[in-house]
Amino acid sequence: MKDLVIIGWGAAGFAALIKANQLGFKPTVIGYGPIGGTCVNVGCIPSKRALRIGELYSVASRVLGERTYPDFGEAFKDVKDLVESLRKRKYEDVLASYDAEVIEGKARFVSPRAVKVNGEIIEARKFIIATGSSPKVLEIKGLREAGFWTNSEALYPDREVDSLAIIGGRAQALEFAQMYRRLGVDVAVLQRSKVLLPDWEPEVSLLAERVLSDEGVYVFTNVEVREVRRSANSKVIVTNRGEIEAEEILLATGRKPNVDLNLEAAGVELGPNGGVKVNDDLSTTNPNVYAAGDVLGEPMLESLAGYEGSIAAENALTGSRKSTNRRLAPQAIFTQPNIARVGSAEGYEVGSLESRVIWLSELPKASILGDERGLVKMTVERETKRIVSVQMVAENAGDVIAEAALAIRHGLTIDDIIEVVHPFPTVAESLRLAALSFYVDVSRLSCCV
Amino acid sequence: MGGLRLRLDKDVLKCEYCGMPLTEHNVYTREIGGKTHYFCCEHCADAYEAKSR
Numbered sequence A: 001m002k003d004l005v006i007i008g009w010g011a012a013g014f015a016a017l018i019k020a021n022q023l024g025f026k027p028t029v030i031g032y033g034p035i036g037g038t039c040v041n042v043g044c045i046p047s048k049r050a051l052r053i054g055e056l057y058s059v060a061s062r063v064l065g066e067r068t069y070p071d072f073g074e075a076f077k078d079v080k081d082l083v084e085s086l087r088k089r090k091y092e093d094v095l096a097s098y099d100a101e102v103i104e105g106k107a108r109f110v111s112p113r114a115v116k117v118n119g120e121i122i123e124a125r126k127f128i129i130a131t132g133s134s135p136k137v138l139e140i141k142g143l144r145e146a147g148f149w150t151n152s153e154a155l156y157p158d159r160e161v162d163s164l165a166i167i168g169g170r171a172q173a174l175e176f177a178q179m180y181r182r183l184g185v186d187v188a189v190l191q192r193s194k195v196l197l198p199d200w201e202p203e204v205s206l207l208a209e210r211v212l213s214d215e216g217v218y219v220f221t222n223v224e225v226r227e228v229r230r231s232a233n234s235k236v237i238v239t240n241r242g243e244i245e246a247e248e249i250l251l252a253t254g255r256k257p258n259v260d261l262n263l264e265a266a267g268v269e270l271g272p273n274g275g276v277k278v279n280d281d282l283s284t285t286n287p288n289v290y291a292a293g294d295v296l297g298e299p300m301l302e303s304l305a306g307y308e309g310s311i312a313a314e315n316a317l318t319g320s321r322k323s324t325n326r327r328l329a330p331q332a333i334f335t336q337p338n339i340a341r342v343g344s345a346e347g348y349e350v351g352s353l354e355s356r357v358i359w360l361s362e363l364p365k366a367s368i369l370g371d372e373r374g375l376v377k378m379t380v381e382r383e384t385k386r387i388v389s390v391q392m393v394a395e396n397a398g399d400v401i402a403e404a405a406l407a408i409r410h411g412l413t414i415d416d417i418i419e420v421v422h423p424f425p426t427v428a429e430s431l432r433l434a435a436l437s438f439y440v441d442v443s444r445l446s447c448c449v
Numbered sequence B: 001m002g003g004l005r006l007r008l009d010k011d012v013l014k015c016e017y018c019g020m021p022l023t024e025h026n027v028y029t030r031e032i033g034g035k036t037h038y039f040c041c042e043h044c045a046d047a048y049e050a051k052s053r
Helices: A011-022 A037-042 A044-064 A072-097 A151-155 A171-181 A202-214 A302-318 A364-369 A397-409 A414-418 A429-436 B042-052
Strands: A002-007 A028-031 A101-104 A108-111 A114-117 A120-129 A133-135 A163-167 A186-190 A218-220 A225-230 A235-239 A242-246 A248-251 A255-257 A289-291 A331-333 A338-343 A353-359 A375-381 A387-394 B005-008 B028-032 B035-039
Touching: A002 A011, A002 A302, A011 A028, A011 A037, A011 A072, A011 A120, A011 A302, A028 A120, A037 A044, A037 A072, A037 A151, A037 A302, A044 A072, A044 A151, A044 A171, A120 A302, A151 A171, A163 A171, A163 A235, A163 A242, A171 A186, A171 A202, A171 A331, A186 A242, A202 A218, A202 A338, A202 A375, A202 A387, A235 A248, A289 A302, A331 A397, A338 A397, A353 A429, A364 A429, A375 A429, A387 A397, A387 A429, A397 A414, A397 A429, A414 A429, B028 B042, B035 B042
Parallel strands: A002 A028, A002 A120, A028 A101, A120 A289, A163 A186, A163 A248, A186 A218
Antiparallel strands: A108 A114, A114 A120, A133 A255, A225 A235, A235 A242, A242 B005, A331 A338, A338 A387, A353 A375, A375 A387, B028 B035
8 A cells, every 4th residue: 555645736736745755755647648737838937928928019019119129939839848857957857856656547436545647556554546627628519619719828829810809807817918918919708707816806907907908909898709600711709799809818717726526435525616615724524635736726826736735745644733814825927917815804803904005106116017007005094004805916025025925924014014124216115105104195296105 | 821800899997886997096895795797896895785785
């Protein structure tokens, strides 16, 4: 019998493997598909590289005073090269340096303590399910017949397209909209809700729409897609507000947990969000089976998956029962400017919180960068002034939000932020300005107050 | 090959009480009956909520 079987070789699976080795255990890792899972192959790495290429050309366009675009094919070749390089360095080479039994294949549970893979039964004392997620495909009349892209095809396009209609209006849709627009493609975003990013602060949602619109992305909200059909050289999307015709359709309507593992045989239940149901220590309804990462459902974040993979391995192998808190995971959307958040007002009584918004036009660094679009919205407990959540739109907000994550994790107040000298001029200073805004009108402050 | 052909009405987000167009500078939301509603200010939200009771 094995000590530990890890199912999945993405971010969570790798973190679990590394932690198991650090604790002196040799795990068995079972996986299929490209090693490294979503992030390095069809997620963060290729999408952020493609966005970076667009950023460089956007800056060049501003300098030259005329719109210039990268070569479509060259841009995606660059993306592919980086993926291959990082997959080798961060996954294949790393895997070779650790002590693990690696099996390529699809595992399915056959009992509470055994899985079957490639016809072989493998028994173990503990399991970690880290099988990640896949694109969620909506049931729309005619969509499958007409054909569509998911993030996978959009990151490795088989041809250059002139126009793209994106169905969805959350993180993935926003990133692909800017990415393709900056490759010179005509882009439209069709969002079912009244705003983009409907579960974010409304100021962020509306600014996100403006950021995309400023670049020439057509954003349509409150749109219900009813049917898709092919025409000669394009695809027609029929909605409640009219029709749109584009060369290709990108379905960016979220991801679903990969739970096709015959979990019933293991006594592992699913939660209401369709992901594996876990306790705070990441154990499932079978105490010998743990789960980590995207397979738990939203939020699906690379950084969270890695963190949970490590905790799951430690808890499974040592019984340490370390707990996790998914609500404290910062999230970032890597458009330019970035959109980022951490924390949540959920669970607080109405009236127990207060919020302030500061605009980046008050931040000298934003003026230096030449883009004053942006904001920071900070929410605190009215009584204690403890920071509860921060949402921001700003250059490099994906980096800056880490300070807010630390503050929330440790129960810090706005006074703690104010008392820390922030480097000037930086975007990080915007958090201090947001904290100061609870006491003063920041538009009446000189630099570095 | 071709560009986008748009035959769609664009929805403009407006205050659900007074009809004022909303931007990131004036948007205000409130959960009413488990749904997020969009307003231009707290007063409109109060008025909307009072009317819908």
